[in-house]
Amino acid sequence: MKIKKVTLTNFRNYASESVDFCDGFNLVSGPNGQGKTNLAEAICFASLAKSPRTHHDEELVRDGSNEASVSIEIEKDFGKQTVSYSLGENKQFFVNGNKISKLSELFGTLVTVYFSPNEMSIVSGSPEDRRDFMDTDISELSGNYYNLVQRYNKVLFQRNKLLKNTYDHKAILDQIDIWDEQLASVAAPIIRTRKNFIAKLLSPSQNAMHFLSKETEKLDIEYLGAEGNSTAEIKANILSGLKASLNKDMELGYTTIGPHRDDIKILLNGKDSKIYASQGQKRSIVLAIKVGELELFEKELGEKPVFVLDDVFSELDTGRQKKLYECAKDYQVIMTGTTFKFKPQTEFKQIKVKNGTAK
Ligand SMILES: Nc1ncnc2c1ncn2[C@@H]1O[C@H](COP(=O)(O)OP(=O)(O)OP(=O)(O)O)[C@@H](O)[C@H]1O
Ligand SMILES: [Mg+2]
Numbered sequence: 534m535k536i537k538k539v540t541l542t543n544f545r546n547y548a549s550e551s552v553d554f555c556d557g558f559n560l561v562s563g564p565n566g567q568g569k570t571n572l573a574e575a576i577c578f579a580s581l582a583k584s585p586r587t588h589h590d591e592e593l594v595r596d597g598s599n600e601a602s603v604s605i606e607i608e609k610d611f612g613k614q615t616v617s618y619s620l621g622e623n624k625q626f627f628v629n630g631n632k633i634s635k636l637s638e639l640f641g642t643l644v645t646v647y648f649s650p651n652e653m654s655i656v657s658g659s660p661e662d663r664r665d666f667m668d669t670d671i672s673e674l675s676g677n678y679y680n681l682v683q684r685y686n687k688v689l690f691q692r693n694k695l696l697k698n699t700y701d702h703k704a705i706l707d708q709i710d711i712w713d714e715q716l717a718s719v720a721a722p723i724i725r726t727r728k729n730f731i732a733k734l735l736s737p738s739q740n741a742m743h744f745l746s747k748e749t750e751k752l753d754i755e756y757l758g759a760e761g762n763s764t765a766e767i768k769a770n771i772l773s774g775l776k777a778s779l780n781k782d783m784e785l786g787y788t789t790i791g792p793h794r795d796d797i798k799i800l801l802n803g804k805d806s807k808i809y810a811s812q813g814q815k816r817s818i819v820l821a822i823k824v825g826e827l828e829l830f831e832k833e834l835g836e837k838p839v840f841v842l843d844d845v846f847s848e849l850d851t852g853r854q855k856k857l858y859e860c861a862k863d864y865q866v867i868m869t870g871t872t873f874k875f876k877p878q879t880e881f882k883q884i885k886v887k888n889g890t891a892k
Pocket of ligand 2: 569570571843844
């Protein structure tokens with residue numbers, strides 16, 4: 534899919550602007566603080582229903598305005614679509630002008646793979662950052678997965694409420710089995726889907742790592758959570774895990790095992806990259822994962838996603854910049870940077886951003 538046009542109204546520092554994109558490389562440049570990241574953010578918001586840099590949607594509304602709105606025209610293999618949203622008093626999304634009632638209906642309309650320096654948290658951040666990475670990206674592929682995670686969080690909340698508010702252990706023991714059964718029933722397909730996602734992501738990411746970095750650098754990703762391959766096996770392991778940790782959970786007042794506590798381990802040459810990889814290697818790992826996602830998303834959706842790269846070149850040497858161009862050349866790319874030292878060999882467009890305008 535390709536983004537043809539983005540129209541922003543009162544979004545961050547954009548009062549009213551329309552930006553046309555080419556199908557190849559879109560090089561969005563300009564000095565610091567002019568609105569490059571804001572433009573990338575507006576695009577990502579349409580695909581993920583959340584900002585990659587803040588949980589506070591009100592920050593996206595232009596100072597002094599009540600409402601921000603963004604409209605994005607997309608061209609897919611089968612035809613044109615429009616995704617739009619408004620933020621402020623109401624947060625609403627529209628696909629082809631029709632208001633959508635559940636976010637799961639939005640996912641898959643505009644699919645992006647997003648990189649910004651913040652995405653380094655996939656390697657360097659907390660387990661929560663890595664769970665968020667998996668959940669966000671799998672939701673883009675499956676609205677059903679997003680619904681499962683919402684359902685899991687609700688059941689988890691109920692189980693924790695029982696653990697927290699009931700001082701009578703017998704009362705907990707009387708009710709806990711019902712919650713354990715429900716929790717495990719939703720946890721198992723979540724973990725199964727995440728393991729599947731990691732397994733499918735691994736090979737294209739390894740290939741990209743091989744290409745982007747020294748050929749000796751081997752990437753591995755392991756899911757750290759309940760054992761098992763089938764949903765039934767995982768469910769049985771979750772159930773026994775919940776039983777085994779019940780005393781601890783009662784003491785702490787919350788649930789200590791399950792997909793909300795799982796993590797992934799990213800290894801470089803067999804060693805935990807969070808601890809051992811250099812800054813440059815970490816950056817290459819995250820980029821390799823993103824390039825791996827391009828291929829995975831394309832395979833799963835039957836359409837190419839749009840590659841959005843915010844400030845990607847700030848720390849990459851020219852050799853790696855060229856290699857990244859090479860990896861991305863079959864996709865529509867929207868990349869931001871203060872300047873671009875060399876121009877792509879394929880179709881490209883320069884977009885200059887200055888104080889909330891993009892020309
Ligand atoms: N809600 C808002 N209303 C008005 N202006 C805003 C709002 N939120 C952010 N800004 C402004 O947007 C500008 C930052 O834009 P952005 O982050 O896109 O910069 P950038 O071009 O990516 O810069 P850099 O090269 O430093 O990354 C700042 O001047 C900031 O004050
Ligand atoms: Mg920026």
